[in-house]
Amino acid sequence: MTHEAAFIAALRALATDPAARGLRDDAAVLPVAAGDLVLTHDMLVEGVHFLPDDPPGDVAWKLVAVNLSDLAAKGAAPLGLLMGCGLAGGGPDGDDTWDAGFVAGLGATLAAFAVPLLGGDTVRMPPGGPRTLGLTAIGRAPACGAPIRGGARAGDVLWASGTIGDAGAGLAIARAGRGDATLRDRYRRPAPRLAAGIALAPHVTAMADISDGLLIDAGRMAEASGLRAAIDLDAVPLSPALAAWGGQDRAARLAAATAGDDYELLFAAPPSATATLLALRQPLALNLTPIGWFEAGTGLALTDRAGAMPLPERLGYEHGA
Amino acid sequence: MTHEAAFIAALRALATDPAARGLRDDAAVLPVAAGDLVLTHDMLVEGVHFLPDDPPGDVAWKLVAVNLSDLAAKGAAPLGLLMGCGLAGGGPDGDDTWDAGFVAGLGATLAAFAVPLLGGDTVRMPPGGPRTLGLTAIGRAPACGAPIRGGARAGDVLWASGTIGDAGAGLAIARAGRGDATLRDRYRRPAPRLAAGIALAPHVTAMADISDGLLIDAGRMAEASGLRAAIDLDAVPLSPALAAWGGQDRAARLAAATAGDDYELLFAAPPSATATLLALRQPLALNLTPIGWFEAGTGLALTDRAGAMPLPERLGYEHGA
Structure with missing residues (x-):
């Protein structure tokens, strides 16, 4: 059996849901x-998004987690995944160790999130071509409808889940090869807030995940809502x-608020929902924190205990910047 | 505006379906x-699958068409597409001409098949990295249920739609840079048999598309059905x-039956359905041809007017071979 055929056979062993048809049908x-x-x-x-010496199981985790985080931001429950997998080009036998680690990590990730692999495609990249992974996640929207990014209203409170900036520090720690493993794993193994997304969806006017940085993602929510977001750093x-x-x-707070890769939830809700939202913290075992509000205007207004402060030059990761 | 941002803006102009949320939401x-x-x-x-000097509009067409062909094989009507687009690495301005041609071709392809672009991701490959495209197609199964690859029964007739081998010749013509443009375009712009798939689904016991070669795909249908396929070359x-x-x-017939990239439909149906299937040729404006049958056994049996003949060494394209 060739390396690519063995890889596909290993994927078939993971795709046990009847909807996957054993990865042997057209679809x-x-x-x-x-x-x-x-x-x-x-x-x-x-x-671009991961390094050749990142553990392959962590790459598999992150591939699944970043897509499930998008579902979480819409309050959706995952139904299944399709994966496009471009294996490393080069020798006829591929990189057995990396690929085996990736499949093992993928299996553990699917089990951790109880989401089935339904299908996809495996190809070999040309010699020297980088490993290239794509994942499609399909979910079921909540009964209340999927929250939109641009639904915030003037007077709504802006909230964030969890803690912000851990992954930014974790990236620096991963690059340095030493430091707090908890922070490093917040970068390598982000936790999509699926249960929180489902619980929050009926109470929010807007929701998104924080992938590119708290400030830039809050700015996008404000722009989509036709409002200004005021944030208390x-x-x-x-x-x-x-x-x-x-x-x-x-400086540390600004770094945290612009680092990205948090995969926490950012959401808007009317002040009247505050007690309800705070009461969700215990069953979700997750921090839910008011960090600002929406008001008439455009852009972002940033304050801290010293009062209004200028925006940093870089608000987060901008695609194509 | 950077090149990548301009590319995403051009995609947004194509993603007009409300379900796409303007490509501005998480999902x-x-x-x-x-x-x-x-x-x-x-x-x-x-x-691997296309060449740097292939017209970018044809690459966009093929990306959509090969996925819609999988839907056609299950008798499905397309609902939408999500695209993962890895733009060429290299200079900060990318390759404007190629990328603009790709988006224009994608727009024309979406219009030709009346299928909406719903979402996806655009990234820049690392310097020197090959353009890498992934497409997820979502369709609605027919009321009779999606045909399976492995549903053929002993005594069923094996059919093929259209004509076989044109794309194989078309690839040779495209490589040579000269020859019959109709054949070349059968390679570059395959026609997914969506209407035929929908019309055939209620009458077939098994269906698949011919992507890797008639013989190898017929062999897979036979294997999945636990039968032997007998084919009259x-x-x-x-x-x-x-x-x-x-x-x-x-030799010409064997080349045609093993070339692949046909994106025609291969299907099994009981002999009693023959008249019904033949009557579909006129409304579909598509050849539907009985080419063999299924019987107890395994593998493929090949005959022509001279009688039984040995199988060629290569039945078609094998992943990882």
Whole structure:
């Protein structure tokens, strides 16, 4: 059996849901109830989104997690995944160790999120071509409808889940090869907030995930809503591990709020929902923190205990910037 | 505006379906009726599945067409597409001409098949990295249920749609840079048999598309059905253009039956359905030809007017071979 055939056989062993048809048919066939489907597709490219020496199981985790985070932001429950997998080019036998680690990690990830692999495609990249991964995630929208990015209203409170900036520190730690493993794993193994997304959806007016940076993603929510977002930088929740790693001063908070890769939820809700939202923290075992509000205007307004402050030059990751 | 941002803006102009949310939300939200969805994902990699000097509009067409062909094989009507697009690496301005040609071709292709672009991801490959495209197609299964690859029964007739081998000749013509443009375009712009798939689905016991070669795909249908497929090579339909290009002798027929990229439909149906199927040729304006049958056993049995003949060494394209 060739390397590519062995890889496909290993994927077949993971694709046990009947909808996958054993990865032996032209397509997956998935029964669905009437309603809204939520669909997303994100790519990870070696040398761009991950490094050749990143553990392959972590790459598999991140590929799944970043797509499930998009579903979480729409309050959706995952139904299944389709994966496009461009294996490393080069020798006829491929890279057995990397590919085996990737499949093992993928299997563990599918089990962790209880989401089935339904189908996809495996190809060999040309010699020297980077590993290139694409994943489509399909979910079921909540009964209340999938929240939109641009639904915030003037007077709504802006909230964030979890803690912000851990992954930014984790990237630096992963690059340095030493440091707090908890922070590093927040970068390598982000936790999509699926349960929180489902629980929050009925109460929010807008929701998105924080992938490119809290400030830039809040700015996009404000722009899509035709409003200004006012953010209290001191209210942005930092983890004790992050505070220990980089402090909590203004520079540290700005770094956290612009780093990206958090995969936390950013959402808007009317002030009347505040008690309801705070009460969700315990069953979700997740921090939910008011960090600002929406008002008439455009762009972002940033304050801290010293008062209004200028926006940093870089608000987060901009595609094509 | 950077090149990548301009590319995304051009895609937004194509993604006019409300489900796409203007490509500005975390995910697409698609209302569906209760029933079976059909889902497929295929990749095209530069240097593997297409060449740097292939017209970019043809690459866009093929990306969409090969995925819609998988839907056609399951009798499905397309609902939408998500695209993962890895633009050429290199200079900061990318390749404006290629990318603009690709988006224009994609727009024309979406219009030709009346299928909406719902979402996806655009990334820049690392310097020197090949353009890498992935497409997920979502369709609605027919009311009779999506035909499976492995549903053929002993005694069923094996059929093929259209003509076989044109794309194989077309690839040779494209490589040579001269020859019959009709054959060349059968390679560059395959026609997914969507209307035929929908019309045939209620009458077939098994269906698949012919992507890797008639013989290898028939062998897979036989294997999945636990049967042997007997194929009359003389019955395999060749186009007049192919016959003029390469003749109709045994070698030419074997080349046609093993070339692949046909994107025709291969299906099994009981003999009692023969008249019904033949009557579909006129409304579909498409050849439907009985080319063999299924019987107890395994593998393929090949005959022509001279009687039983040995199988060629290569039955078609094998992934990882």
